[in-house]
Amino acid sequence: MKSLGSIRRSFAPWADPDAVPYIRVENITKKFGDFVAVNDLSLDIYEREFFALLGASGCGKTTLLRMLAGFEEPTSGRILLDGQDLSGIPPYRRPVNMMFQSYALFPHMTVEANIAFGLKQDRMPRDQIAARVGEMLKLVKLEQFAQRKPHQLSGGQRQRVALARSLAKRPKVLLLDEPLGALDKKLREETQFELTDLQQQLGLTFVVVTHDQEEAMTMADRIAILDKGEVMQVATPAEVYEAPASRFVAEFVGSINMFEGSLQKDKAGNTRIARSDGSMIYTGSADDVRAGDNVWYAIRPEKIGISSRQPENGIANALAGEVYDIAYLGDMTIYHVKLDSGQVVKAAMLNSARLFEDPLTWDDRAWITFAPDAGVVLTR
């Protein structure tokens, strides 16, 4: 995991019990025939928030967005925007604009006319339209392409036109469906920052759909992780990464090691997990879990230390194994260690640190160590 969401500002209305959500999604269900695409889903999104919907393909992200835009009516449940119930309000009367996954630029209109389209619908005076279009073109750096038709643009330029068009009306809420899906990696990273800048500059509420977790982490204030039409967790990128609510979330975001076992308290009152091979893993406090429950201890590779020497006593968790595989990633190296229990554990080490360590190679005996509170205890 490279980025953990830039900490850009102190913005956390969701932590404030008095804050009123701007968009309330209340128990939304959407069925296509017998198929349940979105299942009893509730979300609160706050004004000026950059909110990401993250999930695997087919989990209902686009469907949820289309219900916000008004292209699909929920089978049950309702959506409130700024206190107003949106049920039955057609898309052309909603103060919400959408940037389509396919961009959906009008092929018979120039870039300029595409951007002006929504403004003309509002009967904005001509000179104001021209001014706003100019402003938008400048924003997405397409001034010299104003007279081109969409088919004369590159993929990245088209994407920027789509963005400019959906922003031109200054919607209260902008919905973006995989806005960067068609861009190459470099352009995508650049555009990610442009998007977040734009959103803050204009003070808009963004709801972005993506299936790229890194993208969600980089851009969003909060992320909702969806699976099969249900919300698994809603939290900030750091929380999702550091304190996943379930095994699904932990495994979906980044890479992780899982140790399964039953929870115990030792005589000194420390919490630990008894594993089926008889080994113990000490964990941080897990007060909400009952002793005897089956749990999982989840720990990220970079929280695990690895060494060729046996650690001294006093280290809470030390497990022995053999180096099974080594993956060199440039900035870090991932060691796959096959423990004596047979489980393969991944441990990451920064290469700047590795230079000073003893070099470990394939089939070497190795010990992995980690602090009890480096991982989290999951019950589901």
Next chain:
Amino acid sequence: MSRLVSAVASRLVIIVPYVWLLFFFLVPFLIVFKISLSDLAISMPPYTPALDGLRDFFARLGEFDFENFKLLMCDLLGYIGVGGGLCDSGFAADFYKRPYLSVAYISSLKIAFVATILTLLVGYPIAYGMARAPQSLRTMLLMLVILPFWTSFLIRVYAWIGILKPEGLLNQFLFMLGLIDDPLIIMNTNTAVYIGIVYSYLPFMVLPLYATLEKMDYSLIEAAQDLGCPPLSAFWKITFPLSLPGVVAGCLLVFIPAVGEFVIPDLLGGSRTLMIGKTLWSEFFNNRDWPLASAVAIILLLILVVPIMFFQRAQARAQA
């Protein structure tokens, strides 16, 4: 060796359609053109040959008889009412004084134009409905549009006589509903011709329209609505402009054959329905003036070449 064979073979493939065009379009056209330049004669065939063979062609280049085209021109001059010192004598004066060919041309163009617009008005909603129908239904709907082609065109037009005549099905039906007391006179009027053309040429309108509408990305309409455009307005701003290539193709496919239509005005139209196809027929077979009839046909072709070229241009532009 084999490369040579395949090169020749690929040439052949290109040549075949040209040979086809040469024999079945260009040669008949030249024959008609030749007849139009010859003199009327009471014989079999009823004209004196204008030329025999290529040698003749150069020998007699100077003495071609453009008489028939002169008559047509005098007819037109008489129709618009401008002076014609050229048309003072003989036959030309008859055409100049009582122009009837120009009247037929203009009336044909007018009827074909109105009928094309009517066909568009009927065909567009059909094509639109088909393109928006569930995928599983579309093939069947397409079949329904093509189905009438399985019956002879002549029989289908005849069938309309049974529907439209004063004691026909339509009048009986309206009478039964109590909507009319006296039968509607539709048969033998221009209205019947319009009905006949709209009915007969509808598939030629629907098919190209359906092809463009079906290709259209529906998310464009959603995008327009998302930007505040109500559905009807989105139709005029997005769907219709994007379907224009289909509209142009459909209109030309209806207009061009409708101008020269003979069967429909002959069977359904009255004596006052003037269309050039009918005039052509009577020149050929009633007056047996083959040279004049050929000249009329050549001019008709020239009139139609203009929209055909327009069509070609539109097609080329749509593909670019």
